[in-house]
Each structure stands twice: as structure tokens, then as C-alpha cells.
Amino acid sequence: MPPPPLLEIAGLHAEIAGSRVLQGVGFTVPAAGVTALLGRNGVGKTTTVRAVLGLLPDGGRVTAGTVTLAGEDITGEPTHVTVRRGVGYAPEDRGVFAQLTVAENLKLAERPGSAHHYDLVHDLFPELRARRAQRAGSLSGGQQQMVAIARTLLNDNRLVIVDEPTKGLAPRVVTEVAEVLQRASHRVPLLLVEQNLALVRRLARDAVVLDAGRTVHTGPAAELLADRELTTALLGVGARPGHATTPSGGAA
Numbered sequence: 156m157p158p159p160p161l162l163e164i165a166g167l168h169a170e171i172a173g174s175r176v177l178q179g180v181g182f183t184v185p186a187a188g189v190t191a192l193l194g195r196n197g198v199g200k201t202t203t204v205r206a207v208l209g210l211l212p213d214g215g216r217v218t219a220g221t222v223t224l225a226g227e228d229i230t231g232e233p234t235h236v237t238v239r240r241g242v243g244y245a246p247e248d249r250g251v252f253a254q255l256t257v258a259e260n261l262k263l264a265e266r267p268g269s270a271h272h273y274d275l276v277h278d279l280f281p282e283l284r285a286r287r288a289q290r291a292g293s294l295s296g297g298q299q300q301m302v303a304i305a306r307t308l309l310n311d312n313r314l315v316i317v318d319e320p321t322k323g324l325a326p327r328v329v330t331e332v333a334e335v336l337q338r339a340s341h342r343v344p345l346l347l348v349e350q351n352l353a354l355v356r357r358l359a360r361d362a363v364v365l366d367a368g369r370t371v372h373t374g375p376a377a378e379l380l381a382d383r384e385l386t387t388a389l390l391g392v393g394a395r396p397g398h399a400t401t402p403s404g405g406a407a
């Protein structure tokens with residue numbers, strides 16, 4: 156018998172401000188490796204991760220379906236409860252406190268009841284140790300992303316969700332962030348929202364594609380990315396090396 160999935164989303168429907176944004180999202184995240192959540196702009200990727208975390212904006216709510224973490228139903232529960240279960244989140248805007256130092260940003264992320272793995276974080280990201288007294292707002296975009304990911308690794312997390320970590324970053328910085336994610340993925344399973352298909356090819360074992368608020372494909376990432384017809388149909392691009400971006404993604 157294969158082990159049960161770490162995260163299982165089934166038949167998820169959600170509304171925000173009266174719009175039916177999710178209309179049947181379903182997929183599983185295994186307990187190891189990187190699962191990429193893909194799809195064109197506006198198809199519901201961020202809404203899906205926010206629904207998992209109880210963070211739907213503007214009075215948004217889950218109207219049907221279930222979210223299960225390691226066999227326990229967590230549908231619609233408050234964010235702090237889900238976080239305490241061991242779900243880490245690096246949001247799209249990174250959420251670092253610009254006025255605080257790197258060390259203070261990490262300190263604020265300490266979750267009561269969890270061990271705090273400073274040695275691990277500093278081993279994985281020596282740059283953060285060197286820059287511990289620097290204000291986070293003066294870091295580069297890639298370094299801020301490092302802080303956001305480091306905060307999720309500081310605590311005992313079972314799953315880390317990272318939303319578009321390379322958005323708006325220069326290609327050289329994308330490579331740095333890819334390395335950070337790769338190191339992180341050896342410690343904890345990742346659900347990664349990403350538009351950069353070169354990065355997905357490098358990191359992800361599994362892929363899920365959404366379209367118009369629904370899951371339209373699940374399977375091994377390598378198979379999806381090797382199928383030019385499928386990537387064109389589902390993502391609007393051919394995923395050839397050197398052309399591996401979606402319309403809004405940067406070159407990779």
C-alpha cells in the first residue's frame with residue numbers, strides 16, 4: 156500500500172466577493188519532493204493555496220470540497236491552527252518586515268511549541284547569518300526570498316507552500332532562488348506555485364495544472380514538460396529549453 160498523501164484537496168470550490176473563483180480543484184501532494192502548481196494567470200493558483208491556509212481575502216470562503224492534511228480534515232479551519240499543524244507559507248509578496256533586520260524577521264517567525272532550527276537555516280543559507288544585522292528592506296529580491304523560505308524552515312513544518320518565488324526577479328537571481336528551493340526541498344516537501352517552467356523542470360517531481368478554477372491535469376512534471384502539445388494547450392507555451400516560460404514568466 157502506498158503511503159497516504161500528505162495533502163489531499165478534493166472537489167474544492169471557493170468564492171471571493173461573490174465570484175466563483177475555484178470550481179473543482181483536486182490534487183494530492185506526496186510527503187516528499189516538490190509538487191508544482193501551474194496554470195496561466197488568474198486561474199486560481201494563489202486562491203487555492205490561500206483556501207488551504209484559511210487566508211481567502213475579502214470575506215472569501217470555501218463553499219464545497221475538502222482539504223485533508225495527513226488524513227485529518229482541515230477544511231476551513233483558522234489559519235493559526237493549520238500553521239500549528241506544521242504548514243509553512245512563503246507568500247507571493249514574501250511578507251518580510253522591511254524595517255526589521257534579518258535576525259528579527261527570523262525571531263518573529265519562531266512558532267511556539269516548535270523547535271527552532273537556526274543551525275539548519277544558517278547552514279542552508281550562510282548569507283543570512285552574514286547579513287543578520289541588515290534591514291530586510293535593503294536586501295535584494297532574491298535575498299528577501301531567502302528570508303521568506305528560511306522562516307518556513309525555522310520551525311518543524313510538514314509541508315511548505317511557496318507562492319511564485321521567482322516573480323519579478325532577474326534571471327541570475329532566479330537561479331539563486333532555485334538553489335535555495337532545492338536545498339529546502341531536501342528538508343521538507345514543497346507545494347510550489349510557479350510560472351517559470353525551467354525552474355519547474357529542475358525542481359518538481361509532480362505537477363498539477365489549473366485552468367479556470369479547476370484541476371485539468373496531474374502527473375509527473377517531467378512528462379508534462381516533455382509534451383509540447385500538452386504544455387501549449389494547458390499553459391499556452393511550448394516548454395522547450397530556452398523557451399520555458401509562460402507569457403508572464405521571465406526568461407529562465
Ligand SMILES: Nc1ncnc2c1ncn2[C@@H]1O[C@H](COP(=O)(O)OP(=O)(O)OP(=O)(O)O)[C@@H](O)[C@H]1O
Pocket residue numbers: 171172174176194195196197198199200201202203212213
Ligand atoms: N480579492 C479578490 N476579489 C475578487 N476577485 C479576486 C480576488 N482575488 C482573486 N480574485 C480573482 O480570482 C481569480 C483567481 O486569482 P488567483 O490570484 O488565484 O490566480 P492565479 O492563478 O494565482 O494568478 P496569477 O498567476 O496571476 O497570480 C482571478 O480571476 C482573480 O481576479
